[in-house]
Amino acid sequence: DETGKAHRCGVCKGTVKNSVGAGDSMVAGFIAGIEDGDYEYALKLGTATGGATAFSDGLATKPEIDRLLSELL
Numbered sequence: 001d002e003t004g005k006a007h008r009c010g011v012c013k014g015t016v017k018n019s020v021g022a023g024d025s026m027v028a029g030f031i032a033g034i035e036d037g038d039y040e041y042a043l044k045l046g047t048a049t050g051g052a053t054a055f056s057d058g059l060a061t062k063p064e065i066d067r068l069l070s071e072l073l
Contacts, residue, residue, distance in 0.1 A: 007039045012051035012068040019054050026050030029065070044072040 001007065029049025033042035048068035052060030055068075 001039050005039075007043050009040070009044050009047055009072055012048060012055075012071055014051060014055035014068070016054045017057055021059060022050045022054040025053035025060050029060075045069060048072060 026046040026049055028046075030042045030046030032049075033045030045065075048065050048071075049060050051068050052064040056064065
């Protein structure tokens with residue numbers, strides 16, 4: 001980040017069904033989570049959102065994002 005701190009988080013557990021859109025979903029989740037300037041939360045929300053899309057036949061759903069996010073918090 002702008003202070004030089006590196007942020008890391010774990011990964012979500014699941015079975016990949018289709019990775020199409022997972023990267024875009026991760027970016028969207030990160031942007032949604034960065035509103036308060038909390039990089040750590042934004043990274044976790046992005047990771048959960050990308051995972052929820054990868055583990056789905058379509059795009060991520062809010063319940064699946066919330067479930068995966070709870071694994072990371």
